[in-house]
Amino acid sequence: GAREALRYMADRRMKGSILNISSVHQQIPRPKNVxxxxxxxxxxxxxxxxALDYADKGIRVNAIAPGTIATESNEDLxxxxxxxxxxxxxxxxxxDPEQVASAAAxxxxxxxxxxxxxxLFVDGGMTLYPSQME
Structure with missing residues (x-):
């Protein structure tokens, strides 16, 4: 998706923003899920x-990394x-999904x-390694 957006934007000399959706697991390993x-x-x-490659063209590239969000995928918890x-x-x-949406906006x-x-980590502090608090 980013490739096509960048191609479109670059061909038209458009400035703008691309937002990737990641996860706290870009920083915290997820056991048994390599x-x-x-x-x-x-x-x-x-x-x-x-971001480095396109900054000089006025195209910003960032990411949101949610932690545990109250969605269908976590209803079994x-x-x-x-x-x-x-x-x-x-x-x-x-x-809440709305908190992730607000950060993205x-x-x-x-x-x-x-x-x-x-x-931008939207994770309630999860990436601060609270397991170290015990």
């Missing part, structure tokens, strides 16, 4: 490299599994016009 962690690590470097997941989050709650807005190559 392919997922590797893909998110790749997304981090894809974002940073494209109940009881002790939910408690274990919440222990990983300093804010002790799952995020800011990153592509004019207010973030001087931000490129960044990953």
């Amino acid at each position: 392919h997922y962690s590797a893909s998110k690590g790749g997304m981090k470097l894809l974002t940073e490299t494209l 109940e009881g002790s599994r939910k408690s274990a997941q919440l222990k990983k989050i300093p804010m002790n709650e799952f995020g 800011w990153l592509v807005s004019k207010e973030a016009a001087y931000v490129t190559g960044a990953t």
